[in-house]
Amino acid sequence: MKVETLLLILTFALAPALCAQTSQAPAAAQTRPERRRQMMEMHMQQMAAMKADVEKMKSSLAQMKTNVSAIKDPAEKARWQANVDMWETMVGHMEQMQKHMDMMGPGMGGPPPATKPQ
Numbered sequence: 001m002k003v004e005t006l007l008l009i010l011t012f013a014l015a016p017a018l019c020a021q022t023s024q025a026p027a028a029a030q031t032r033p034e035r036r037r038q039m040m041e042m043h044m045q046q047m048a049a050m051k052a053d054v055e056k057m058k059s060s061l062a063q064m065k066t067n068v069s070a071i072k073d074p075a076e077k078a079r080w081q082a083n084v085d086m087w088e089t090m091v092g093h094m095e096q097m098q099k100h101m102d103m104m105g106p107g108m109g110g111p112p113p114a115t116k117p118q
Contacts, residue, residue, distance in 0.1 A: 043105065050098050057091045 064084050071077040 047098070047102060054091065054094050054098060057087070057094065061087050061091055
């Protein structure tokens with residue numbers, strides 16, 4: 001009875017591992033050009049999302065700068081100015097990362113992919 005229980009437990013324990021191996025087989029069959037195309041598409045989507053995020057951040061930063069100029073209390077103004085300074089640094093960093101990623105392209109080692117004329 002104990003051997004049967006052990007076999008039953010092993011069967012349930014190993015079943016997920018076997019299923020995981022069979023589900024990975026189609027990905028391995030994918031050709032290199034297909035995978036490269038997918039990577040390029042993902043890179044382009046991520047770059048577009050990053051550009052949109054940077055633009056939103058710039059817009060929010062501009063609003064913060066406008067609000068800081070209207071603050072009369074010196075301590076409160078200094079606190080908000082420090083906030084603006086920190087976000088300016090962050091937006092600048094994000095822009096540099098975006099430019100770097102654009103130059104590197106999806107393969108992170110070669111030039112960016114050529115874009116098709118529209």
